[in-house]
Amino acid sequence: MMLFNKKQLAVAGLFIFIILLSVWLIISTDRIQIAPNKDQNPTAFMNDVSIIRTNQLGQPNMKLETPKLTIYEKLNITKIDKPVVRIQNELARWIIHSDTGQAYDHPQKMIFEGHVHIQKYEKGQSPVIIETTQIAMDPEKSTAQTNQPVTITQDENIIHGIGLTANLKTGDVEILSHIQERYVNVTNGVRHQKLHQR
Numbered sequence: 001m002m003l004f005n006k007k008q009l010a011v012a013g014l015f016i017f018i019i020l021l022s023v024w025l026i027i028s029t030d031r032i033q034i035a036p037n038k039d040q041n042p043t044a045f046m047n048d049v050s051i052i053r054t055n056q057l058g059q060p061n062m063k064l065e066t067p068k069l070t071i072y073e074k075l076n077i078t079k080i081d082k083p084v085v086r087i088q089n090e091l092a093r094w095i096i097h098s099d100t101g102q103a104y105d106h107p108q109k110m111i112f113e114g115h116v117h118i119q120k121y122e123k124g125q126s127p128v129i130i131e132t133t134q135i136a137m138d139p140e141k142s143t144a145q146t147n148q149p150v151t152i153t154q155d156e157n158i159i160h161g162i163g164l165t166a167n168l169k170t171g172d173v174e175i176l177s178h179i180q181e182r183y184v185n186v187t188n189g190v191r192h193q194k195l196h197q198r
Helices: 006-028
Strands: 044-054 060-072 077-081 084-088 093-097 100-104 109-121 128-138 143-154 157-167 173-187 190-197
Antiparallel strands (some): 044 060, 060 077, 060 084, 077 100, 084 093, 093 109, 109 128, 128 143, 143 157, 157 173, 173 190
């Protein structure tokens, strides 16, 4: 004797499937993040990006390279993954690396965050390495500044401090406060170290 016919089994199976699907949807929606505001959704993505900016004479003076660029047009923010910026002028050449970056106003202001590593090259001098956790750059004014702890290294000389301003045209760099300097001088094969605090 058969308790259920094929039609009743099919309906019962479909009913159980719908219940299981409903339970799964209820559980999985807790894991889905819905953007609270459409303005926070990206407008565009770009991969393997290289942007070259020129000066008034049409000569390249800044290059931005990144594996991924995400544009949020309504928020006026462009997020940059692992940016590398190269700046070239008559007096100095700069290379800026960081974990992340953001550009505002197409890019009137750029902020580099995470492990920020800056190299400055000037003719006739050893490279200068600047490390910090955040720095803001204004490409129009050719300036950069931070209020975060900074370490500057050139050869074996190391300077620590809080805050920094840099003129990217002239190559001038100034630490703003809590300056601690360690200079190494080699005379006749003998190393001399000097520690100075301001």
